[in-house]
Amino acid sequence: MKVLITGGAGFLGQRLARELLARGSLKDAQGTPQALSELVLxxxxxAHDFGDSRVRTEVGDIAERDVLERAIDVDTAAIFHLAAIVSGQAEADFDLGMRINLDASRLLLEVCRQRAHVPRVVFTSSVAVYGGDLPAVVQDDTALNPQSSYGAQKAIAELLLNDYSRRGFVDGRVLRLPTISVRPGRPNAAASSFASGIVREPLNGEEAVCPVAGSTRLWLLSPRKAIESLIAGLELDGAALGRQRVLNLPGLSVSVDEMIAALREVAGDAVANRIVRRPDERIERIVGSWPGAWDTSRAERLGLAGERSFADVIRAYIADEGIVLG
Amino acid sequence: MKVLITGGAGFLGQRLARELLARGSLKDAQGTPQALSELVLxxxxxAHDFGDSRVRTEVGDIAERDVLERAIDVDTAAIFHLAAIVSGQAEADFDLGMRINLDASRLLLEVCRQRAHVPRVVFTSSVAVYGGDLPAVVQDDTALNPQSSYGAQKAIAELLLNDYSRRGFVDGRVLRLPTISVRPGRPNAAASSFASGIVREPLNGEEAVCPVAGSTRLWLLSPRKAIESLIAGLELDGAALGRQRVLNLPGLSVSVDEMIAALREVAGDAVANRIVRRPDERIERIVGSWPGAWDTSRAERLGLAGERSFADVIRAYIADEGIVLG
Known part of the structure; x- marks a missing residue:
């Protein structure tokens, strides 16, 4: 089976690639495992190619048709579309966000539509499609009300994927991801970047700024579970999804204070005390518009699961990154 | 004040133009009436120019940037964007629907964004943004779930207008119109065309096909009220709308059987008996996915009103069209 990952050089893209190469197969639309013959990043x-002969790396601007036509083969069976401009950057650069989060997503669907077969396509979406006066737990039928350009662009991509799927141009699924935490590496331009930074930086012996109130409730998912969910989402039976191709993934609802307490529990006072509180009105406004939890019974019925405690998420991060606690 | 109507040669566009010319003024963003200096159709x-020197007619493809740049002046203060590909046609010709209902709407917002001022822009949307398992009365926070490409394109245009308004590029409003009935003229490619046809054709002495079950509930608005609502929607105080620029307009919830009974009441048995029932699965599927009513308390608080009875709507149609009952 030929598989494409857009954003294949990114953090999730690389993790997903590694996991797919390790598994060596993916279920096809009939539920039968098929060997991974080619993985385009x-x-x-x-992108890093893992020294694996199944990997083909492609470099290009995903908003250009010929780039996508080169990446999507006449027999590409599965596409994970992870390329995106993150929330903070899409708010700062409107045109860039529209070009990548909207135009490139639509172009990808259009190139699939040209192909004779019907590829399975996974889009990722976000808590940022919600906003305004929200119930404590967002339901499947809660109206979208994005309060950022990133959220609006993701909501539009969801509508496009649903309609392209309904018309039979693609077999699509949208996974609304909770905020991913703990991401390794450096801070990025996402408004939610601190949700990883307040764990990662203190564990690296560095100061971390917490720009939001401690009572701010976040809806989180670990990188491990995110990768598991992406693969499970692709392998889901399209018929079980029906017309509604958008799925709220299970996550963990925690306040920032609870996150810091979990870090204190796992890594001790000296680490947790490296967090400095410095409110940032711009970030509070964006993050504060997102839901702190959503109903995930549909995803659970379809076999997807979240995590149980943020302390466990931190422990997994420490294990994955080989961090030695002082 | 300079005003633009896209779709200015269409049924609603011409009626709106006639009404604006008769009124002679529109309230500006501060609520002060300003004389209509130019009306671009x-x-x-x-478009018909009513022999009025204030009217400038422009012919062109609204999906082309130079056409919109010609139509939207550096001081165009109000835009009614009515141009659209109707539901049945957008389902039959996907590319055309995307081009006009999505691309042209976005281009219009982009041209406004280039201008130094911030024009008020009215988009029209539709019951077709809803679908799936709906509550008996759709609420303001009921999730959008379009079951047609037309509905998806309208939902996307709503999201765009909300975000362009939030960013201050335009001062936008989206009015979700109930199905307009009774439209004069001939049937069109809208799936809801019969909602006018089953009144209009029998009154013209012709047979009319009713393609849906008599119990099908429609959410209707007369042309008169639609024009009133478009103007009221433009004149609404933007601050009162806040972040949520989409408004469900008040309408009339009636079943097809009730519509036929109203026609019988107003025009007699001979007229009502010209309706032939011939179910059409394609139309039933599209129209059946639309809500039969929605909560309109927000629009009512903002001063917008619907109608009271479908018999009155028929009587207004008969008066407007100068029909003499036999």
Whole structure:
């Protein structure tokens, strides 16, 4: 089976690639495991190829048709579309966000539509499609009300994928991801970047700024579970999804204070005390518009699961990154 | 004040133009009436200019940037964007629907964004943004779930207008119109065309096909009220709308059987008996996915009103069209 990952050089893209290569197969639309014959990693920078002959790296601008036509083969059976401009950057650069989060997503669907077969396509979406006066737990039929350009662009991509699927141009699924925490590496331009930073930086012996109130409730998912969910989402039976191709993934609802307490529990006072509280009105406004939890019974019925405690998430991060606690 | 109507040669566009010319003024963003200095009617066919020197007609493809740049002046203060591909046609010709209902709407917002001022822009949307398992009365926070490409395109245009308004590029409002009935003229490619046809054709002495079950509930608005609502929607105080620029307009919830009974009451048995029932699965599927009523308390608080009885709507149609009952 030929598989494409857009954003293949990114954090999730690389983790997903590694996991797919390790598994060596993916279920096809009939539920039968098929060996992974080719894995295309497309990004603006050349992705790491893991020294694996099944990997083909492609470098290009995903908003250009010929780039996508090169990446999507006549027999590409599965596409994970992870390339995106993150929330903070899409708010700062409206045109760039529209180009990548909207135009490139639509172009990808259009190139699939040209192909004779019907590829399975996974889009990722976000808590940012919600906003305004929200119930404590967002339900499947709660109206979208994005309060950022990123959220609006993701909501539009969801509508496009649903309609392209309904018309039979693709077999699509949208997974609304909770905020991913703990991401390794450096801070990024996402408004939610601190949700990883307040764990990662203190564990690295560095100061971390917490820009929101301690009572701010976040809806989180670990990188491990995110990768598991992406693969499970692709392998889901399309018929079980029906017309509604958008799925709220299970996550963990925690306040920032609870996150810090979990870090204190796992890594001790000296680490947790490296967090400095410095409110940032711009970030509070964006993050504060997102839901702190959503109903995930549909995803659970379809076999997807979240995590149980944020302390466990931190422990998994420490294990994955080989961090030695002082 | 300079005003633009896209779809200015269409049925609603022409009625709106006539009403604006008769009123002679529109309230500006501060609520002060300003004389109508120029009314641009843009459409693919040349619009009737009412022999009025204030009218400028423009012919062109609204999905082309130079056409919109010609139509939207540096001081165009109000835009009614009515141009659209109707539901049945957007389902039959996917690319055309995307081009006009999505791309042209976005281009219009982009051209406004280039202008130094912030024009008020009215988009029209539709019951077709809803679908799936709906409550008996759709609420303001009921999730959008379009079951047609037309509905998906309208939902996307709503999201765009909300975000362009939030960013201050335009001062936008979306009015979700109930199905307009009774439209004069001939049937069109809208799936809801019969909602006018089953009144209009029998009154013209012709047979009319009713393609849906008599129990099908429609959410209707007369042309008179639609025009009133478009103008009221433009004149609404933007601050009162806040972040949520989409408004469900008040309408009349009636079943097809009730519509036929109203026609019988107003025009007699001979007229009502010209309706032939011939179910059409394609139309039933599209129309059946639309809500039969929605909560309109927000629009009512903002001063918008619907009608009271479908018999009155028929009587208004008969008066407007100068029909003499036999």
């Amino acid at each position: 497309l990004d603006v920078a050349r | 843009l459409d693919v066919a040349r």
